[in-house]
Amino acid sequence: xxxxxxxxxxxxxxxxxxxxxxxxxxxxxxxxxxxxxxxxxxxxxxxxxxxxxxxxxxxxxxxxxxxxxxxxxxxxxxxxxxxxxxxxxxxxxxxxxxxxxxxxxxxxxxxxxxxxxxxxxxxxxxxxxxxxxxxxxxxxxxxxxxxxxxxxxxxxxxxxxxxxxxxxxxxxxxxxxxxxxxxxxxxxxxxxxxxxxxxxxxxxxxxxxxxxxxxxxxxxxxxxxxxxxxxxxxxxxxxxxxxxxxxxxxxxxxxxxxxxx
Numbered sequence: 670x671x672x673x674x675x676x677x678x679x680x681x682x683x684x685x686x687x688x689x690x691x692x693x694x695x696x697x698x699x700x701x702x703x704x705x706x707x708x709x710x711x712x713x714x715x716x717x718x719x720x721x722x723x724x725x726x727x728x729x730x731x732x733x734x735x736x737x738x739x740x741x742x743x744x745x746x747x748x749x750x751x752x753x754x755x756x757x758x759x760x761x762x763x764x765x766x767x768x769x770x771x772x773x774x775x776x777x778x779x780x781x782x783x784x785x786x787x788x789x790x791x792x793x794x795x796x797x798x799x800x801x802x803x804x805x806x807x808x809x810x811x812x813x814x815x816x817x818x819x820x821x822x823x824x825x826x827x828x829x830x831x832x833x834x835x836x837x838x839x840x841x842x843x844x845x846x847x848x849x850x851x852x853x854x855x856x857x858x859x860x861x862x863x864x865x866x867x868x869x870x871x872x873x874x875x876x877x878x879x880x881x882x883x884x885x886x887x888x889x890x891x892x893x894x895x896x897x898x899x900x901x902x903x904x905x906x907x908x909x910x911x912x913x914x915x916x917x918x919x920x921x922x923x924x925x926x927x928x929x930x
Contacts, residue, residue, distance in 0.1 A: 911926075
């Protein structure tokens with residue numbers, strides 16, 4: 670994920686192993702000339718407009734006026750993995766469509782959430798959330814912008830008590846480490862996309878929100894029951910630093926860790 674603010678000009682984008690999505694953030698419309706493979710587009714881009722460039726296709730663009738956009742690159746292997754595990758689509762048949770200057774409120778919302786998380790820089794705490802958003806982004810691309818447009822089969826019901834307890838135990842045992850969405854999905858025995866959806870359906874909050882809650886509660890217990898320094902407690906609970914703990918602790922409890930130290 671990257672965000673760019675650039676003056677008039679252009680660049681060549683070499684074909685690679687990543688699909689690219691660009692969300693226009695410029696406050697004023699401006700003209701852009703784009704070439705993707707053998708396709709060309711010239712027109713105005715305004716805030717909220719999105720373009721999609723598939724992997725393995727050379728591309729270039731030139732902007733007339735100040736350009737401001739959020740750029741996300743998705744490894745082709747990741748999209749293939751999601752296609753195979755969630756929509757049961759043969760990765761060899763996966764083909765994204767080139768898209769110029771279109772509006773998609775749902776896709777824009779996911780991109781803006783990713784942008785917000787990028788600027789927060791929450792490290793381990795935010796990693797699980799970004800992974801969840803990446804899976805939602807991949808499903809959206811597969812469902813709306815792949816050549817086959819496969820249907821996504823959705824599980825009904827919830828995770829069940831046994832899996833919820835297993836996941837809760839796993840999170841509690843690994844609070845001091847980086848917990849990835851793939852780890853929790855493996856414990857549940859399902860794809861990351863389906864796990865995220867069913868977890869929220871079962872618990873009323875996302876895996877990221879639940880893990881953050883557990884980290885803060887663990888910090889509360891250590892602050893009340895030990896004489897460890899706040900900085901050490903922060904690391905033991907999976908936060909990057911004392912200030913990182915303080916930020917999330919205040920948001921959850923309304924007070925700082927120092928009030929319990």
